Amino acid sequence: MTPSRPSARQAQPGPIDQALQRWHPALPLAVAFSGGADSTALLLACWQRWPQQVAAIHVHHGLQAAADDFAAFCQHFCAQRGIALHTVHCNARPARGQSPEDAARQARYAALAQGAHALAATLGQPIASIALAQHADDQVETLLLALSRGAGLPGLAAMPAHWQRPDCPHLHWHRPLLQVPGAALRQWLRAQGQDWLEDPSNANPAFTRNRIRRQVLPALERAFPAFRSTFARSSAHAAQAQTLLEEIALQDWQAAGQRPAIAALQALSPARQANVLRYWLASVGATAQAAQLRELQKQIAACTTRGHRIRLKVGQGYVLRQGDALIWLQSNQPHQSNS
Numbered sequence: 001m002t003p004s005r006p007s008a009r010q011a012q013p014g015p016i017d018q019a020l021q022r023w024h025p026a027l028p029l030a031v032a033f034s035g036g037a038d039s040t041a042l043l044l045a046c047w048q049r050w051p052q053q054v055a056a057i058h059v060h061h062g063l064q065a066a067a068d069d070f071a072a073f074c075q076h077f078c079a080q081r082g083i084a085l086h087t088v089h090c091n092a093r094p095a096r097g098q099s100p101e102d103a104a105r106q107a108r109y110a111a112l113a114q115g116a117h118a119l120a121a122t123l124g125q126p127i128a129s130i131a132l133a134q135h136a137d138d139q140v141e142t143l144l145l146a147l148s149r150g151a152g153l154p155g156l157a158a159m160p161a162h163w164q165r166p167d168c169p170h171l172h173w174h175r176p177l178l179q180v181p182g183a184a185l186r187q188w189l190r191a192q193g194q195d196w197l198e199d200p201s202n203a204n205p206a207f208t209r210n211r212i213r214r215q216v217l218p219a220l221e222r223a224f225p226a227f228r229s230t231f232a233r234s235s236a237h238a239a240q241a242q243t244l245l246e247e248i249a250l251q252d253w254q255a256a257g258q259r260p261a262i263a264a265l266q267a268l269s270p271a272r273q274a275n276v277l278r279y280w281l282a283s284v285g286a287t288a289q290a291a292q293l294r295e296l297q298k299q300i301a302a303c304t305t306r307g308h309r310i311r312l313k314v315g316q317g318y319v320l321r322q323g324d325a326l327i328w329l330q331s332n333q334p335h336q337s338n339s
Protein backbone atom coordinates (compact mmCIF):
# COMPACT_ATOMS: atom_id res chain seq x y z
CA MET A 1 0.00 0.00 0.00
CA THR A 2 1.51 3.33 -1.09
CA PRO A 3 -0.07 6.64 -0.18
CA SER A 4 -0.19 8.76 -3.36
CA ARG A 5 0.58 12.43 -2.81
CA PRO A 6 -1.50 15.17 -4.34
CA SER A 7 0.37 17.31 -6.86
CA ALA A 8 -1.83 20.40 -6.98
CA ARG A 9 -4.49 22.11 -4.89
CA GLN A 10 -6.51 23.78 -7.58
CA ALA A 11 -10.05 22.44 -8.12
CA GLN A 12 -11.18 22.14 -11.74
CA PRO A 13 -14.56 21.23 -13.19
CA GLY A 14 -14.47 18.03 -15.21
CA PRO A 15 -16.27 14.81 -16.12
CA ILE A 16 -16.93 13.86 -12.48
CA ASP A 17 -18.87 17.08 -11.85
CA GLN A 18 -20.84 16.55 -15.04
CA ALA A 19 -21.60 12.96 -14.06
CA LEU A 20 -22.98 14.08 -10.69
CA GLN A 21 -25.04 16.85 -12.29
CA ARG A 22 -26.77 14.28 -14.51
CA TRP A 23 -27.47 11.99 -11.57
CA HIS A 24 -30.43 12.38 -9.17
CA PRO A 25 -30.29 9.61 -6.54
CA ALA A 26 -32.85 9.24 -3.78
CA LEU A 27 -31.29 10.57 -0.54
CA PRO A 28 -29.76 9.84 1.91
CA LEU A 29 -27.05 8.12 -0.03
CA ALA A 30 -24.30 5.75 1.15
CA VAL A 31 -21.10 5.44 -0.87
CA ALA A 32 -19.35 2.06 -0.96
CA PHE A 33 -15.97 3.34 0.17
CA SER A 34 -12.86 1.16 -0.15
CA GLY A 35 -10.24 3.89 0.31
CA GLY A 36 -9.00 3.37 -3.29
CA ALA A 37 -8.90 6.27 -5.76
CA ASP A 38 -12.27 5.66 -7.39
CA SER A 39 -14.46 5.48 -4.31
CA THR A 40 -12.48 8.24 -2.56
CA ALA A 41 -13.29 10.50 -5.53
CA LEU A 42 -16.95 9.45 -5.51
CA LEU A 43 -17.39 9.95 -1.76
CA LEU A 44 -15.65 13.33 -1.80
CA ALA A 45 -17.68 14.55 -4.79
CA CYS A 46 -20.98 13.31 -3.29
CA TRP A 47 -20.21 14.83 0.09
CA GLN A 48 -19.43 18.19 -1.56
CA ARG A 49 -22.74 18.02 -3.45
CA TRP A 50 -25.04 16.72 -0.66
CA PRO A 51 -23.08 17.51 2.55
CA GLN A 52 -25.76 16.48 5.06
CA GLN A 53 -27.10 13.51 3.11
CA VAL A 54 -24.08 11.33 2.44
CA ALA A 55 -22.76 8.42 4.52
CA ALA A 56 -20.18 5.72 3.76
CA ILE A 57 -19.87 1.95 4.12
CA HIS A 58 -16.52 0.20 4.23
CA VAL A 59 -16.20 -3.55 3.85
CA HIS A 60 -13.24 -4.85 5.83
CA HIS A 61 -11.86 -7.89 3.96
CA GLY A 62 -10.14 -9.57 6.88
CA LEU A 63 -8.18 -11.92 4.67
CA GLN A 64 -6.13 -9.22 2.95
CA ALA A 65 -2.90 -8.07 4.64
CA ALA A 66 -3.58 -4.37 3.90
CA ALA A 67 -7.21 -4.49 5.12
CA ASP A 68 -6.52 -2.66 8.40
CA ASP A 69 -4.75 0.18 6.56
CA PHE A 70 -7.70 0.64 4.23
CA ALA A 71 -10.17 0.63 7.13
CA ALA A 72 -8.05 3.17 9.04
CA PHE A 73 -7.81 5.44 5.98
CA CYS A 74 -11.60 5.37 5.54
CA GLN A 75 -12.19 6.11 9.22
CA HIS A 76 -9.81 9.07 9.15
CA PHE A 77 -11.28 10.46 5.90
CA CYS A 78 -14.84 10.32 7.25
CA ALA A 79 -13.99 11.59 10.74
CA GLN A 80 -12.30 14.69 9.22
CA ARG A 81 -15.53 15.60 7.43
CA GLY A 82 -18.14 14.35 9.88
CA ILE A 83 -19.37 11.67 7.44
CA ALA A 84 -21.18 8.75 9.13
CA LEU A 85 -19.21 5.58 8.34
CA HIS A 86 -20.16 2.00 9.01
CA THR A 87 -17.52 -0.74 8.65
CA VAL A 88 -18.70 -4.29 7.99
CA HIS A 89 -16.34 -7.21 8.54
CA CYS A 90 -16.58 -9.89 5.92
CA ASN A 91 -14.56 -12.98 5.01
CA ALA A 92 -15.76 -14.33 1.67
CA ARG A 93 -15.06 -18.01 1.10
CA PRO A 94 -16.07 -19.36 -2.32
CA ALA A 95 -18.69 -22.14 -2.37
CA ARG A 96 -17.90 -25.26 -4.42
CA GLY A 97 -17.71 -24.33 -8.08
CA GLN A 98 -17.72 -20.57 -7.34
CA SER A 99 -14.79 -18.31 -8.32
CA PRO A 100 -13.06 -16.35 -5.51
CA GLU A 101 -13.89 -13.08 -7.34
CA ASP A 102 -17.57 -13.98 -7.53
CA ALA A 103 -17.62 -15.02 -3.86
CA ALA A 104 -15.98 -11.71 -2.89
CA ARG A 105 -18.48 -9.74 -5.02
CA GLN A 106 -21.54 -11.52 -3.59
CA ALA A 107 -20.25 -11.14 -0.04
CA ARG A 108 -19.51 -7.45 -0.67
CA TYR A 109 -23.07 -6.75 -1.85
CA ALA A 110 -24.53 -8.54 1.16
CA ALA A 111 -22.16 -6.60 3.45
CA LEU A 112 -23.09 -3.27 1.81
CA ALA A 113 -26.80 -3.99 2.29
CA GLN A 114 -26.06 -4.86 5.93
CA GLY A 115 -24.07 -1.60 6.27
CA ALA A 116 -26.97 0.43 4.85
CA HIS A 117 -29.28 -1.16 7.41
CA ALA A 118 -26.88 -0.31 10.26
CA LEU A 119 -26.46 3.29 9.05
CA ALA A 120 -30.23 3.80 9.16
CA ALA A 121 -30.06 3.51 12.95
CA THR A 122 -27.21 6.06 13.16
CA LEU A 123 -28.90 8.56 10.82
CA GLY A 124 -32.41 8.03 12.17
CA GLN A 125 -33.71 7.42 8.64
CA PRO A 126 -33.29 4.65 6.06
CA ILE A 127 -30.58 4.82 3.40
CA ALA A 128 -32.34 5.22 0.03
CA SER A 129 -29.38 4.66 -2.36
CA ILE A 130 -25.97 3.02 -2.42
CA ALA A 131 -23.36 4.21 -4.93
CA LEU A 132 -20.39 2.24 -6.23
CA ALA A 133 -17.45 3.87 -7.98
CA GLN A 134 -16.87 1.72 -11.06
CA HIS A 135 -15.93 3.96 -13.99
CA ALA A 136 -15.72 3.86 -17.80
CA ASP A 137 -12.47 1.82 -17.86
CA ASP A 138 -13.97 -0.74 -15.45
CA GLN A 139 -16.95 -1.01 -17.78
CA VAL A 140 -14.74 -1.68 -20.82
CA GLU A 141 -12.71 -4.24 -18.83
CA THR A 142 -15.94 -6.00 -17.83
CA LEU A 143 -17.07 -6.14 -21.46
CA LEU A 144 -13.69 -7.45 -22.66
CA LEU A 145 -13.65 -10.09 -19.91
CA ALA A 146 -17.13 -11.18 -20.98
CA LEU A 147 -16.01 -11.41 -24.63
CA SER A 148 -12.92 -13.40 -23.62
CA ARG A 149 -15.18 -15.96 -21.89
CA GLY A 150 -17.53 -16.20 -24.87
CA ALA A 151 -20.35 -14.75 -22.74
CA GLY A 152 -23.90 -14.26 -23.99
CA LEU A 153 -25.95 -11.05 -23.90
CA PRO A 154 -26.13 -10.76 -20.09
CA GLY A 155 -22.29 -10.63 -19.98
CA LEU A 156 -22.03 -8.25 -22.94
CA ALA A 157 -24.52 -5.91 -21.25
CA ALA A 158 -21.70 -5.33 -18.68
CA MET A 159 -22.56 -3.36 -15.53
CA PRO A 160 -25.88 -1.52 -15.16
CA ALA A 161 -25.87 2.10 -13.95
CA HIS A 162 -28.91 1.48 -11.73
CA TRP A 163 -30.51 -1.65 -10.31
CA GLN A 164 -32.40 -3.07 -7.35
CA ARG A 165 -32.02 -6.35 -5.50
CA PRO A 166 -34.89 -8.54 -4.31
CA ASP A 167 -33.27 -8.96 -0.86
CA CYS A 168 -33.53 -5.18 -0.17
CA PRO A 169 -36.33 -3.89 -2.44
CA HIS A 170 -36.35 -0.29 -1.10
CA LEU A 171 -32.67 0.32 -1.79
CA HIS A 172 -31.49 1.76 -5.13
CA TRP A 173 -28.00 0.78 -6.29
CA HIS A 174 -26.10 3.14 -8.59
CA ARG A 175 -22.87 3.43 -10.56
CA PRO A 176 -22.83 7.13 -11.39
CA LEU A 177 -19.26 7.18 -12.79
CA LEU A 178 -19.67 4.70 -15.65
CA GLN A 179 -19.01 7.43 -18.22
CA VAL A 180 -15.97 8.88 -16.43
CA PRO A 181 -12.50 7.60 -17.42
CA GLY A 182 -10.43 6.25 -14.50
CA ALA A 183 -7.60 8.72 -15.16
CA ALA A 184 -10.03 11.65 -14.82
CA LEU A 185 -10.92 10.51 -11.27
CA ARG A 186 -7.27 10.47 -10.18
CA GLN A 187 -6.66 13.80 -11.85
CA TRP A 188 -9.67 15.27 -10.02
CA LEU A 189 -8.43 13.92 -6.68
CA ARG A 190 -5.00 15.48 -7.24
CA ALA A 191 -6.65 18.79 -8.10
CA GLN A 192 -8.61 18.54 -4.84
CA GLY A 193 -5.39 17.87 -2.89
CA GLN A 194 -6.80 14.54 -1.76
CA ASP A 195 -4.73 11.39 -1.48
CA TRP A 196 -5.92 7.78 -1.52
CA LEU A 197 -4.58 4.26 -1.03
CA GLU A 198 -3.27 2.11 -3.84
CA ASP A 199 -4.45 -1.52 -3.74
CA PRO A 200 -1.28 -3.62 -4.23
CA SER A 201 -3.28 -6.32 -6.08
CA ASN A 202 -4.02 -3.82 -8.90
CA ALA A 203 -0.42 -4.25 -10.10
CA ASN A 204 -0.52 -8.05 -10.10
CA PRO A 205 -0.38 -9.29 -13.73
CA ALA A 206 -1.77 -12.67 -12.61
CA PHE A 207 -5.26 -11.06 -12.71
CA THR A 208 -6.70 -10.86 -16.24
CA ARG A 209 -8.35 -7.55 -15.39
CA ASN A 210 -4.96 -6.02 -14.60
CA ARG A 211 -3.49 -7.29 -17.87
CA ILE A 212 -6.42 -5.77 -19.77
CA ARG A 213 -5.91 -2.47 -17.94
CA ARG A 214 -2.18 -2.31 -18.58
CA GLN A 215 -1.86 -3.82 -22.06
CA VAL A 216 -5.19 -3.73 -23.89
CA LEU A 217 -6.67 -0.36 -22.89
CA PRO A 218 -3.60 1.66 -24.01
CA ALA A 219 -3.70 -0.15 -27.38
CA LEU A 220 -7.44 0.56 -27.72
CA GLU A 221 -6.81 4.19 -26.82
CA ARG A 222 -4.38 4.46 -29.76
CA ALA A 223 -6.53 2.55 -32.27
CA PHE A 224 -10.04 3.76 -31.29
CA PRO A 225 -9.83 6.93 -29.18
CA ALA A 226 -13.61 6.90 -28.61
CA PHE A 227 -13.67 3.26 -27.45
CA ARG A 228 -15.07 4.00 -23.98
CA SER A 229 -18.26 5.54 -25.28
CA THR A 230 -18.69 3.27 -28.33
CA PHE A 231 -18.17 0.11 -26.26
CA ALA A 232 -20.62 1.46 -23.68
CA ARG A 233 -23.15 1.98 -26.48
CA SER A 234 -22.77 -1.65 -27.56
CA SER A 235 -23.27 -2.77 -23.96
CA ALA A 236 -26.41 -0.63 -23.74
CA HIS A 237 -27.77 -2.30 -26.92
CA ALA A 238 -26.99 -5.72 -25.42
CA ALA A 239 -28.70 -4.77 -22.15
CA GLN A 240 -31.84 -3.66 -24.01
CA ALA A 241 -31.94 -6.83 -26.09
CA GLN A 242 -31.46 -8.91 -22.92
CA THR A 243 -34.41 -7.16 -21.26
CA LEU A 244 -36.56 -8.10 -24.24
CA LEU A 245 -35.37 -11.73 -24.13
CA GLU A 246 -36.26 -11.89 -20.44
CA GLU A 247 -39.75 -10.53 -21.12
CA ILE A 248 -40.31 -13.17 -23.82
CA ALA A 249 -38.84 -15.90 -21.58
CA LEU A 250 -41.21 -14.94 -18.75
CA GLN A 251 -44.23 -15.11 -21.09
CA ASP A 252 -43.13 -18.49 -22.45
CA TRP A 253 -42.44 -19.84 -18.96
CA GLN A 254 -45.87 -18.71 -17.75
CA ALA A 255 -47.44 -20.46 -20.75
CA ALA A 256 -45.39 -23.66 -20.25
CA GLY A 257 -46.02 -23.84 -16.48
CA GLN A 258 -43.88 -23.58 -13.35
CA ARG A 259 -42.54 -27.03 -14.19
CA PRO A 260 -42.34 -26.50 -17.95
CA ALA A 261 -44.53 -28.87 -19.97
CA ILE A 262 -42.51 -30.77 -22.57
CA ALA A 263 -45.19 -30.32 -25.27
CA ALA A 264 -45.20 -26.54 -24.72
CA LEU A 265 -41.40 -26.47 -25.02
CA GLN A 266 -41.51 -28.54 -28.20
CA ALA A 267 -43.88 -26.01 -29.78
CA LEU A 268 -41.25 -23.24 -29.51
CA SER A 269 -38.51 -22.43 -32.03
CA PRO A 270 -35.06 -23.70 -30.92
CA ALA A 271 -33.82 -20.20 -30.03
CA ARG A 272 -36.97 -19.39 -28.06
CA GLN A 273 -36.89 -22.78 -26.35
CA ALA A 274 -33.24 -22.22 -25.29
CA ASN A 275 -34.22 -18.78 -24.01
CA VAL A 276 -37.03 -20.04 -21.78
CA LEU A 277 -34.98 -23.03 -20.57
CA ARG A 278 -32.15 -20.69 -19.50
CA TYR A 279 -34.67 -18.46 -17.72
CA TRP A 280 -36.37 -21.36 -15.94
CA LEU A 281 -33.02 -22.86 -14.89
CA ALA A 282 -31.80 -19.49 -13.60
CA SER A 283 -34.98 -19.24 -11.51
CA VAL A 284 -34.01 -22.45 -9.69
CA GLY A 285 -30.38 -21.31 -9.30
CA ALA A 286 -28.86 -23.45 -12.08
CA THR A 287 -26.72 -22.18 -14.95
CA ALA A 288 -26.64 -24.42 -18.02
CA GLN A 289 -23.40 -24.54 -19.98
CA ALA A 290 -23.85 -24.24 -23.77
CA ALA A 291 -23.18 -27.98 -24.31
CA GLN A 292 -25.66 -28.98 -21.56
CA LEU A 293 -28.34 -26.77 -23.03
CA ARG A 294 -27.78 -28.24 -26.51
CA GLU A 295 -28.07 -31.76 -25.08
CA LEU A 296 -31.21 -30.86 -23.14
CA GLN A 297 -32.82 -29.49 -26.30
CA LYS A 298 -31.86 -32.66 -28.16
CA GLN A 299 -33.53 -34.77 -25.47
CA ILE A 300 -36.66 -32.58 -25.46
CA ALA A 301 -36.92 -33.03 -29.24
CA ALA A 302 -36.53 -36.82 -28.87
CA CYS A 303 -39.11 -37.06 -26.06
CA THR A 304 -42.08 -38.31 -28.09
CA THR A 305 -43.10 -41.45 -26.16
CA ARG A 306 -44.46 -41.98 -22.61
CA GLY A 307 -41.46 -44.06 -21.62
CA HIS A 308 -38.78 -41.59 -22.77
CA ARG A 309 -36.68 -40.58 -19.77
CA ILE A 310 -34.75 -37.33 -19.39
CA ARG A 311 -31.93 -37.09 -16.88
CA LEU A 312 -29.23 -34.52 -17.52
CA LYS A 313 -26.66 -32.90 -15.23
CA VAL A 314 -27.10 -29.11 -15.15
CA GLY A 315 -25.35 -26.86 -12.59
CA GLN A 316 -25.31 -28.48 -9.14
CA GLY A 317 -28.20 -30.82 -10.01
CA TYR A 318 -30.20 -32.63 -12.68
CA VAL A 319 -32.97 -31.83 -15.13
CA LEU A 320 -35.41 -34.76 -15.04
CA ARG A 321 -38.62 -35.68 -16.77
CA GLN A 322 -41.54 -35.98 -14.35
CA GLY A 323 -44.77 -36.93 -16.07
CA ASP A 324 -45.30 -34.50 -18.95
CA ALA A 325 -43.02 -31.82 -17.53
CA LEU A 326 -39.43 -31.06 -16.60
CA ILE A 327 -38.12 -30.57 -13.09
CA TRP A 328 -34.72 -29.60 -11.76
CA LEU A 329 -33.44 -31.26 -8.60
CA GLN A 330 -30.31 -30.54 -6.63
CA SER A 331 -27.88 -33.49 -6.69
CA ASN A 332 -28.61 -34.46 -3.07
CA GLN A 333 -32.45 -34.27 -3.34
CA PRO A 334 -34.27 -37.63 -3.61
CA HIS A 335 -36.44 -38.16 -6.69
CA GLN A 336 -39.05 -40.75 -7.63
CA SER A 337 -39.49 -41.05 -11.35
CA ASN A 338 -43.10 -41.51 -12.51
CA SER A 339 -42.55 -40.93 -16.21
Ligand SMILES: Nc1ncnc2c1ncn2[C@@H]1O[C@H](COP(=O)(O)OP(=O)(O)OP(=O)(O)O)[C@@H](O)[C@H]1O
Pocket residue numbers: 031032033034035036037038039040057058059060061131132133134138199
Ligand atom coordinates in the same frame (compact mmCIF):
# COMPACT_ATOMS: atom_id res chain seq x y z
N1 LIG B 1 -13.74 -2.89 0.69
C1 LIG B 1 -14.71 -2.17 0.12
N2 LIG B 1 -15.58 -1.50 0.89
C2 LIG B 1 -16.58 -0.77 0.35
N3 LIG B 1 -16.78 -0.65 -0.96
C3 LIG B 1 -15.93 -1.30 -1.78
C4 LIG B 1 -14.86 -2.09 -1.29
N4 LIG B 1 -14.18 -2.60 -2.34
C5 LIG B 1 -14.81 -2.13 -3.44
N5 LIG B 1 -15.86 -1.36 -3.11
C6 LIG B 1 -16.80 -0.64 -4.00
O1 LIG B 1 -16.95 -1.42 -5.19
C7 LIG B 1 -16.46 -0.68 -6.30
C8 LIG B 1 -15.80 -1.63 -7.28
O2 LIG B 1 -14.83 -2.39 -6.62
P1 LIG B 1 -13.44 -2.73 -7.29
O3 LIG B 1 -12.65 -3.54 -6.34
O4 LIG B 1 -13.71 -3.21 -8.65
O5 LIG B 1 -12.95 -1.23 -7.34
P2 LIG B 1 -11.62 -0.48 -7.57
O6 LIG B 1 -11.47 -0.21 -9.03
O7 LIG B 1 -10.50 -1.06 -6.81
O8 LIG B 1 -12.20 0.90 -6.86
P3 LIG B 1 -11.61 1.72 -5.67
O9 LIG B 1 -10.47 2.46 -6.33
O10 LIG B 1 -12.69 2.61 -5.18
O11 LIG B 1 -11.19 0.70 -4.65
C9 LIG B 1 -15.50 0.35 -5.70
O12 LIG B 1 -15.32 1.46 -6.53
C10 LIG B 1 -16.20 0.69 -4.42
O13 LIG B 1 -17.27 1.62 -4.61
